[in-house]
Amino acid sequence: MRVADALGRPLSNLRVSVTDRCNLRCGYCMPEEEYAWLPRDQILHFEEMSGLVDVFLDLGVDKVRLTGGEPLLRRNLPELVRQLAGKPRLRDLAMTTNGVLLAEHARALKDAGLHRITVSLDTLHPGRFPALTRRPAETHAQVLAGIAAVPAAGFTGTKIDTVAMRGVNDDELADLIEFGRTVPAEVRFIEYMDVGGATRWSMDQVVSRAEILEVLALRYGTIEPLVEPASTAPAERFRLSDGTTFGIIASTTAPFCRSCDRSRLTADGMWYLCLYAVAGVDLRGPLRRGATREELAALITGGWRGRADRGAEERLVARDRGPLMQIGQLKRDPHLEMHTRGG
DSSP states (O other): OOOOOOTTTTTEEEEEOOSSSOOOTTTTOSSSSOOOOOOGGGSSSHHHHHHHHHHHHHEEEEEEEEEEEEEGGGGHHHHHHHHHHHHHTTOOEEEOOOOOTTHHHHHHHHHHHHHHHHEEEEEEEEGHHHHHHHHHHHHHHHHHHHHHHHHTOOOOOOOOEEEEEEETTOHHHHHHHHHHTTTTTTEEEEEEEOOHHOOOOOOGGGOOOHHHHHHHHHHHSOEEOOOOOOOOOOOHHHHHHHHEEEEEEEEESOOOGGOEEEEEEOTSSSSSSSOOOOOOOOOOHHTTTTTOOOHHHHHHHHHHOOOOOOOHHHTTTTTTTOOSOOOHHHHHHHGGOOOOOOO
């Protein structure tokens, strides 16, 4: 059974946030130093997360991505990976991490059954790292060590995600592709988005897909779009003349809402049907009150079938477009934060 929403989009891709905590303070996600954290007693146990994933699998989900915050801050994460990897209907089990703690956990994650890893890396220059993350330059070396540990642990299909920002790291685009060759990993450039905690976002900071391609063409010459079977993946993929591939996620200037099959489960069991959504569906409450698998499935099915969200498309045509959320709103409801709902 696969459930479709009001626009015919299938429920097939679930992002599971395992914690709202993070050990970096990247300006496009967590520009403040202190935050209102989710209460500890409301955080789902691994068995609860696994049980909810089973319900989503019943409804057609076959891809799960573990996120945060920073997922490796969650203790004993390989145990959750082991529980999820044992589900035969789960076709793809991935994780996104900032890489700081990855070197010490990569092998255990691989042994537990994790399929793929995506690492966020916004600069190759240690000197830029403190301004980007408000953490010491030495932490940058930990990220690079974490990336190096991924192929050493046996992972393939690795990706590196870079948020491209004007005047910050837009002079590193080609260097990042060259770095990706050495990992090896496919680099994906992400347009700076006006969601959640991006309270300092402005359109003039966005490096668009067109600009990214223009810059890279100056270095590499002809760049060809990859013609692939129908896919709901967020990145458009391109190929250089030597066969190297990279991706661009143009969520800000060319939204892909019409094909989006993603939803997000927060660490405390709130289910969000769109990254721009201001309200979610509480699954923790019914789960802990003893709701049956069928009752939870009905709750999820009803929510998805009524879904007509096109958040990024609506933002694209907004007048006087500025940050989606103000600090006051975020402090009143931490679920609006990107680091809470998993990006």
